Amino acid sequence: MTNPTSAPVKLAIVYYSTYGTNHAMAQVAAEAARAAGAEVRLLKVAETAPQAVIDTQDAWKAQQERSADVQTATPADLEWADAYLFSTPTRFGGAASQVRAFIDTLGGLWATGKLANKTFSAMTSAQNPNGGQETTLMTLYTTAMHWGAILVPPGYTDPAIFASGGNPYGASVTAGGQPLSDEDRATIAHQTRRLIEVTARLNR
Numbered sequence: 001m002t003n004p005t006s007a008p009v010k011l012a013i014v015y016y017s018t019y020g021t022n023h024a025m026a027q028v029a030a031e032a033a034r035a036a037g038a039e040v041r042l043l044k045v046a047e048t049a050p051q052a053v054i055d056t057q058d059a060w061k062a063q064q065e066r067s068a069d070v071q072t073a074t075p076a077d078l079e080w081a082d083a084y085l086f087s088t089p090t091r092f093g094g095a096a097s098q099v100r101a102f103i104d105t106l107g108g109l110w111a112t113g114k115l116a117n118k119t120f121s122a123m124t125s126a127q128n129p130n131g132g133q134e135t136t137l138m139t140l141y142t143t144a145m146h147w148g149a150i151l152v153p154p155g156y157t158d159p160a161i162f163a164s165g166g167n168p169y170g171a172s173v174t175a176g177g178q179p180l181s182d183e184d185r186a187t188i189a190h191q192t193r194r195l196i197e198v199t200a201r202l203n204r
């Protein structure tokens with residue numbers, strides 16, 4: 001557990017979600033992080049798809065409305081935080097371009113060393129159980145290494161990971177429009193608590 005006498009860990013949860021899966025994953029993480037004593041900013045990245053395209057899909061439009069009140073991530077949020085948890089749909093084996101577009105705004109922070117020594121963990125979802133979750137997570141961890149981040153993947157540090165597909169790189173939901181399973185929720189909560197705990201130790 002985190003040390004109650006130290007300052008709370010500041011966690012930025014940064015996600016993109018077209019249909020709601022990664023939004024739900026981010027919400028589970030936020031709940032777990034707050035329960036672990038962290039100060040949390042739950043942040044979506046800006047949409048980059050044209051509204052005319054979004055309007056052709058009811059499910060995409062519905063998710064846009066559900067997340068209307070969620071703050072949009074800015075570089076200042078990453079400067080504020082000392083821990084980052086990213087969550088993105090898998091797109092052809094990589095992160096959604098909306099997430100990459102946000103990452104591409106971070107050059108200034110990187111150049112001034114403001115992304116260094118932050119902790120970093122990542123989650124994803126894909127339509128298929130072997131649809132590229134691991135490669136997506138690796139692309140995000142590769143980016144975090146360029147920042148000088150301290151990677152905090154879950155590994156096999158909790159039985160919940162085995163029950164939800166056994167991905168040691170990060171929570172990986174098989175997305176079919178269904179609500180998150182209890183197993184997925186437990187894995188996300190564990191990954192988040194571990195990120196908070198490791199960050200708290202570093203902060204001490």
Ligand SMILES: Cc1cc2nc3c(=O)[nH]c(=O)nc-3n(C[C@H](O)[C@H](O)[C@H](O)COP(=O)(O)O)c2cc1C
Pocket residue numbers: 016017018019020021022023088089090091092093125126127128129130131132175
């Ligand atoms: C352009 C595009 C590419 C995708 N590529 C993959 C893929 O490579 N493998 C896979 O299993 N699912 C793929 N999917 C399905 C998404 O991963 C799935 O819709 C997403 O995980 C749902 O997350 P969300 O509800 O947060 O949007 C793709 C979807 C889109 C729109």
